[in-house]
Amino acid sequence: MRSPHTAKVPNHGHGVEFSGRSLETVLSGRPDHQVIISESRELRTRHTAASSQLSSAIYLSLQSPDDRTRVVAGIPMIPSRALSIPWSPPCKRSIGIVVVVVDRPVPSCFIPHLFDRSLYIHLPLYLSLVRPGQSLISSSLLLRRPYTEPSAQMADCMQEWPEPVVRVQALAQSGLSSIPRCYVKPPSDRPMAPPAAASAAELVSDVSIPVIDLGELLAGGSNVVAITEAVAAACREWGFFQVVNHGVRPELMRAAREAWRGFFRRPLAEKQRYANSPRTYEGYGSRLGVQKGAVLDWGDYFFLHLAPEAAKSPAKFWPANPGDCKEVSEEYGREVVRLCEVVMRVLSVSLGLDEEHLHRAFGGAACGATLRANYYPRCPQPDLTLGLSAHSDPGVLTVLLADEHVRGLQVRRGGSGQWVTVQPVRDAFIVNVGDQIQLDSYRAVHARALHVRARTPAARWPNGYCYSRRPTPAALDAMRTHAWAYPKSRKHVPAPVHGQFIDRPSAPILSNSIYKSVEHRVVVNAKEERISLALFYNPKGDVPISPAPELVAAADGPALYPPMTFDEYRLFVRKKGAMGKAQIEALKGQASSPEN
Numbered sequence: 001m002r003s004p005h006t007a008k009v010p011n012h013g014h015g016v017e018f019s020g021r022s023l024e025t026v027l028s029g030r031p032d033h034q035v036i037i038s039e040s041r042e043l044r045t046r047h048t049a050a051s052s053q054l055s056s057a058i059y060l061s062l063q064s065p066d067d068r069t070r071v072v073a074g075i076p077m078i079p080s081r082a083l084s085i086p087w088s089p090p091c092k093r094s095i096g097i098v099v100v101v102v103d104r105p106v107p108s109c110f111i112p113h114l115f116d117r118s119l120y121i122h123l124p125l126y127l128s129l130v131r132p133g134q135s136l137i138s139s140s141l142l143l144r145r146p147y148t149e150p151s152a153q154m155a156d157c158m159q160e161w162p163e164p165v166v167r168v169q170a171l172a173q174s175g176l177s178s179i180p181r182c183y184v185k186p187p188s189d190r191p192m193a194p195p196a197a198a199s200a201a202e203l204v205s206d207v208s209i210p211v212i213d214l215g216e217l218l219a220g221g222s223n224v225v226a227i228t229e230a231v232a233a234a235c236r237e238w239g240f241f242q243v244v245n246h247g248v249r250p251e252l253m254r255a256a257r258e259a260w261r262g263f264f265r266r267p268l269a270e271k272q273r274y275a276n277s278p279r280t281y282e283g284y285g286s287r288l289g290v291q292k293g294a295v296l297d298w299g300d301y302f303f304l305h306l307a308p309e310a311a312k313s314p315a316k317f318w319p320a321n322p323g324d325c326k327e328v329s330e331e332y333g334r335e336v337v338r339l340c341e342v343v344m345r346v347l348s349v350s351l352g353l354d355e356e357h358l359h360r361a362f363g364g365a366a367c368g369a370t371l372r373a374n375y376y377p378r379c380p381q382p383d384l385t386l387g388l389s390a391h392s393d394p395g396v397l398t399v400l401l402a403d404e405h406v407r408g409l410q411v412r413r414g415g416s417g418q419w420v421t422v423q424p425v426r427d428a429f430i431v432n433v434g435d436q437i438q439l440d441s442y443r444a445v446h447a448r449a450l451h452v453r454a455r456t457p458a459a460r461w462p463n464g465y466c467y468s469r470r471p472t473p474a475a476l477d478a479m480r481t482h483a484w485a486y487p488k489s490r491k492h493v494p495a496p497v498h499g500q501f502i503d504r505p506s507a508p509i510l511s512n513s514i515y516k517s518v519e520h521r522v523v524v525n526a527k528e529e530r531i532s533l534a535l536f537y538n539p540k541g542d543v544p545i546s547p548a549p550e551l552v553a554a555a556d557g558p559a560l561y562p563p564m565t566f567d568e569y570r571l572f573v574r575k576k577g578a579m580g581k582a583q584i585e586a587l588k589g590q591a592s593s594p595e596n
């Protein structure tokens with residue numbers, strides 16, 4: 001064992017110098033610890049092998065003289081994604097110094113998302129952002145304050161909108177004949193044919209998402225297998241479907257829609273009382289994402305947390321007018337959540353799992369639900385903008401109550417990239433699969449792949465995983481996504497956590513190619529305003545969702561998949577705003593790396 005105060009600090013290969021003197025400065029408050037910063041072979045290999053989207057990473061270990069409080073962290077940096085660092089339990093009693101080497105600027109507000117929340121609780125964590133070529137300590141880049149307050153860190157950059165908020169409704173009502181530049185989409189993102197221009201004939205001939213009658217399923221009829229297969233097929237082929245006879249009373253649906261229509265008809269000054277901030281998004285909003293200079297959408301919204309009880313938006317966020325808005329929305333929320341649970345059961349069964357499997361995996365009774373009432377005013381130039389840019393929904397499922405008169409939702413159809421306008425059926429809900437289903441299926445399927453492949457003696461791939469000599473493209477994606485520098489020893493495989501997606505290695509698993517969240521967007525029109533209510537059914541916010549430890553252990557290698565909580569993912573999405581499927585793609589290590 002090395003003596004305290006010494007540090008073995010090789011140049012890590014990207015031009016970053018760590019001088020021994022500087023490290024002693026770092027350690028001056030902790031003479032009983034030593035820092036070893038070393039380049040990991042795996043990371044270097046990975047850096048070479050993977051795409052240029054991966055930036056630098058560093059391996060850091062911190063040891064106490066008795067060798068008991070050893071911390072090892074490898075940090076692959078992809079600035080555009082939220083990461084959790086696998087952190088072995090003993091570190092919770094030790095000091096942490098984490099060095100993040102980046103080769104592009106990363107806003108400091110991003111840093112909290114890099115780390116497992118437990119770090120803030122247990123560690124006085126010091127961070128440094130270093131660009132290649134810069135010296136670590138002498139340039140005083142080390143942040144000397146402990147990172148103990150992630151929420152405050154977050155608040156720094158999520159406190160206010162980056163530009164003064166303009167209500168789209170107010171703009172529309174001002175009678176302008178052309179839309180301000182900040183709403184004009186680049187040509188590639190514009191709707192080709194605004195729905196206002198579409199003739200009735202075109203509407204009828206639209207290919208449409210499947211419509212599924214849940215009546216018999218809810219009544220326990222004999223047609224359950226066929227209904228289950230219809231839902232599964234719709235999820236496979238479209239990621240979207242409509243449901244009728246879904247068990248939610250049509251009167252309640254109409255009351256909820258009218259309550260929110262009523263809210264948006266209130267005077268602007270009254271609505272402004274509920275103006276939201278990017279911190280929680282609760283309240284009256286007019287943009288998604290905090291990117292300064294972003295092209296905005298032609299729509300306003302009202303966002304609320306409905307469930308679980310503990311996360312419910314406090315009374316101050318609820319509109320006082322219309323007087324029944326809160327009561328109706330709450331009842332509506334409860335009913336739609338029940339419907340989500342039914343769909344989850346159907347999806348579980350369609351995968352050969354026990355019917356409560358998905359519900360349990362996403363947090364059971366503690367699953368979350370949020371409501372966004374979307375309001376799209378009339379638009380003088382609907383061909384230049386969108387009511388809601390292309391995006392996929394971050395949660396598990398979305399249940400949308402669309403406007404009964406005005407179309408606007410478009411769904412991206414499979415490989416063709418064609419946008420298909422949804423024709424809402426009366427009293428139906430539009431249901432779509434969210435990113436969590438895709439993410440979990442993604443992790444699950446690759447855990448399975450690992451399980452199988454680990455038995456093949458093979459080339460060593462970054463992080464020490466054994467794959468067959470030619471990893472499949474999907475396996476490569478998985479490695480880029482989840483190539484965590486877990487310590488190699490089994491004992492560092494994270495402890496089991498509640499909410500595992502797969503509960504046994506032999507369980508049938510979701511497949512990446514089966515259920516995918518699908519991109520959708522909203523087009524606006526010159527003649528009519530449009531309203532929709534989107535209920536997002538989400539996993540419990542803090543449950544790390546990852547494959548079962550048994551599965552990882554069975555692979556005879558280190559854990560491949562870091563847990564990521566929904567809260568972490570959602571924050572990431574909230575900061576970016578709608579950006580097609582780039583968020584989820586970023587998690588696969590495939591996207592370009594925009595600021596988070």
Ligand SMILES: O=C(O)CCC(=O)C(=O)O
Pocket residue numbers: 372374388393400402408409520521522531532534
């Ligand atoms: O308004 C719509 O039709 C779709 C809304 C939507 O996609 C959303 O709120 O995420």
Ligand SMILES: [Fe+2]
Pocket residue numbers: 391392393398520534
């Ligand atoms: Fe959506």
